[in-house]
Amino acid sequence: MSGNFNFLYKDELLTLRLRELYESAGFKKFTMSKFESYDFYARNKDFLHGQRIITFSDLNGKLMALKPDVTLSIVKNADGTERQKLYYTENVYRESKDVHEFKEISQVGLEVLGEIDLYQTVEIIVLAIKSLLEIDSDAILEISHMGYIEGLLDCLTDDASLRAELHKLICGKNAHDIIKLANENSLPLNPVNTAVNLMITKNSNEEVINDAVASALNSRMQSAVNEICSIFNILESIGLAEHIKIDLSVTGDPNYYNGILMHGYVHGIPRDVLTGGRYDMLLTKMGKNCVNAMGFAIYFDALDRQLHKKLSDNLPVYIIYDDKSDIKTLLDLTEKLRNEGKVYNAVTELPKSVSNAKVYRINGNTVEEEEI
Amino acid sequence: MISVALPKGRLGNKVFDIFARIGYDCDEMHSDSRQLVFTSKENGISYFLVKPSDVSIYVEHGAADIGIVGKDILLEYEPDVYELLDLGIGKCRMCVAGMNGFKDNPDVTLRVATKFVNIAKNYFKSINRNIEIIKLNGSIELAPILDLSDVIVDIVETGTTLKENNLVVLNEFLPISARLIANKASYKFKTDEINRIITKFSEELSK
Numbered sequence: 001m002s003g004n005f006n007f008l009y010k011d012e013l014l015t016l017r018l019r020e021l022y023e024s025a026g027f028k029k030f031t032m033s034k035f036e037s038y039d040f041y042a043r044n045k046d047f048l049h050g051q052r053i054i055t056f057s058d059l060n061g062k063l064m065a066l067k068p069d070v071t072l073s074i075v076k077n078a079d080g081t082e083r084q085k086l087y088y089t090e091n092v093y094r095e096s097k098d099v100h101e102f103k104e105i106s107q108v109g110l111e112v113l114g115e116i117d118l119y120q121t122v123e124i125i126v127l128a129i130k131s132l133l134e135i136d137s138d139a140i141l142e143i144s145h146m147g148y149i150e151g152l153l154d155c156l157t158d159d160a161s162l163r164a165e166l167h168k169l170i171c172g173k174n175a176h177d178i179i180k181l182a183n184e185n186s187l188p189l190n191p192v193n194t195a196v197n198l199m200i201t202k203n204s205n206e207e208v209i210n211d212a213v214a215s216a217l218n219s220r221m222q223s224a225v226n227e228i229c230s231i232f233n234i235l236e237s238i239g240l241a242e243h244i245k246i247d248l249s250v251t252g253d254p255n256y257y258n259g260i261l262m263h264g265y266v267h268g269i270p271r272d273v274l275t276g277g278r279y280d281m282l283l284t285k286m287g288k289n290c291v292n293a294m295g296f297a298i299y300f301d302a303l304d305r306q307l308h309k310k311l312s313d314n315l316p317v318y319i320i321y322d323d324k325s326d327i328k329t330l331l332d333l334t335e336k337l338r339n340e341g342k343v344y345n346a347v348t349e350l351p352k353s354v355s356n357a358k359v360y361r362i363n364g365n366t367v368e369e370e371e372i
Numbered sequence: 373m374i375s376v377a378l379p380k381g382r383l384g385n386k387v388f389d390i391f392a393r394i395g396y397d398c399d400e401m402h403s404d405s406r407q408l409v410f411t412s413k414e415n416g417i418s419y420f421l422v423k424p425s426d427v428s429i430y431v432e433h434g435a436a437d438i439g440i441v442g443k444d445i446l447l448e449y450e451p452d453v454y455e456l457l458d459l460g461i462g463k464c465r466m467c468v469a470g471m472n473g474f475k476d477n478p479d480v481t482l483r484v485a486t487k488f489v490n491i492a493k494n495y496f497k498s499i500n501r502n503i504e505i506i507k508l509n510g511s512i513e514l515a516p517i518l519d520l521s522d523v524i525v526d527i528v529e530t531g532t533t534l535k536e537n538n539l540v541v542l543n544e545f546l547p548i549s550a551r552l553i554a555n556k557a558s559y560k561f562k563t564d565e566i567n568r569i570i571t572k573f574s575e576e577l578s579k
Contacts, residue, residue, distance in 0.1 A: 140560050176458035201563050245560060265560045270434025271452065272556070 007343050011307035015089050017134050018108050022087040027110050030086040032073040038063040044072055047256055052095040067092050074111050078290055083114030109297030116292035122234050128262055128296050129243050136266035144250035144261040147224030155191040155217045170249050173199045198249040208246045256282045262296055273302045316357045317344040325362035374417050374565050377436035379424035383462040387440045394572035437558035443548045448488050454559055456570055457552040466546035469539050470523040471516050485515030486525040495545050513537050
């Protein structure tokens with residue numbers, strides 16, 4: 001991106017850079033309507049993890065919802081005729097768990113709906129890595145596969161509540177309670193050991209893959225690890241493998257996700273700032289004709305503290321003029337400062353609150369420069 | 373540098389002793405200062421002591437990379453953290469207790485006083501018992517004595533306080549012990565350092 005953007009906040013520039021990245025990869029901007037029918041969200045409440053949404057009655061008395069989620073809206077509007085590649089920058093309104101009130105969350109993300117082959121999958125992962133690298137050059141994208149965990153759970157139990165409990169424990173890397181639960185419910189030893197082994201951190205992604213291949217207990221696990229392996233080899237060949245961490249103990253909601261899962265981490269932020277994955281199950285649930293869907297979202301609320309800063313931290317610049325100042329000299333100076341990318345304030349008197357600034361005084365047609 | 377949130381009190385002291393034995397000692401912790409953060413640059417570790425129920429908050433929000441917290445707190449607040457190790461110390465039990473001679477009448481909603489609202493709700497839901505929760509922040513044992521509640525749900529270590537107040541344990545439903553938790557993002561960026569601590573810790577505990 002060329003030009004001088006010093007007046008922008010870092011998050012504003014990041015949004016523009018991400019838009020540039022997605023547009024260049026052929027993604028079209030999706031703009032969602034502010035209000036949508038509540039019925040639709042109520043039917044897909046699970047996808048929003050039971051989050052409360054802001055509702056109100058429109059002028060016809062119909063119950064409406066205020067933008068709770070972008071993915072659902074994109075899927076709803078998908079026609080299923082051809083592959084759609086969409087990105088968005090939207091604010092959504094969700095309940096904040098910590099303070100028990102609604103919060104406005106700024107999201108940037110993309111979705112691909114339609115047939116998703118290996119190339120499409122890799123393209124989305126590459127865009128996710130590049131998005132993270134725009135924020136932090138040492139960012140990590142954690143990759144997992146729902147098929148691996150689900151395949152493993154198939155070997156353990158059919159009981160839905162027990163599966164949910166195991167999901168939670170695997171996600172929390174809680175090996176000790178898995179062993180306890182397995183003993184209490186007499187679960188088969190071999191898959192339990194595989195589950196425990198999944199949680200042990202390996203030295204490299206290659207080791208994770210080799211271990212996962214050796215531990216695959218059924219075809220579901222095998223095909224999941226094959227997909228991960230193909231993706232990793234491609235990422236390695238294009239030099240992005242160092243930003244990838246394969247961790248097959250990471251899971252998502254099995255009612256919606258069915259393939260690759262992604263979580264992105266950057267330094268200084270205590271939680272994932274990017275989440276996404278393959279969610280064919282949502283399409284099936286919503287009765288859509290599209291075969292597959294995959295995407296990710298970056299949550300700006302987590303990044304706010306780090307990014308909501310001006311790009312330029314130069315001293316503020318003040319130009320002080322009076323009745324006797326030559327206006328042309330003043331305008332020439334402002335033009336010069338603008339070209340240098342400086343942000344200036346032309347005032348007749350220095351504000352009392354200013355303690356540290358670069359000051360230009362226009363005396364007639366001469367300019368005096370000082371720093372205070 | 374790894375930052376550790378320790379619970380103030382007996383458990384925190386006990387855990388710090390283990391940290392010190394496995395090579396993460398910190399001289400500042402031995403002094404009687406009023407410092408809040410104790411750092412040992414040579415061992416690459418810093419400690420701070422917080423209210424036990426706040427440990428998971430410090431870890432979840434990334435102010436501490438790892439922390440030591442009771443399973444009761446993890447079940448009550450369900451923080452989004454990794455639970456990497458059961459230390460097997462600080463053991464106690466989550467119990468339902470009532471006045472000596474209390475008989476439950478299943479036709480009436482049971483009044484339950486507790487600090488642990490979610491744990492109590494989940495337990496009674498699992499046995500299909502209708503309850504009304506009375507949230508208290510301390511001196512839970514007082515509630516059935518003053519007929520504020522029928523029973524209480526609370527942690528029992530030795531049972532002495534219950535006995536002295538003519539209360540009895542009606543049901544023990546959850547064994548509790550201290551767990552080592554880690555912030556999810558910290559664990560991605562400091563995997564080796566955190567794993568080194570976990571390995572040394574488990575070796576020391578199994579001695």
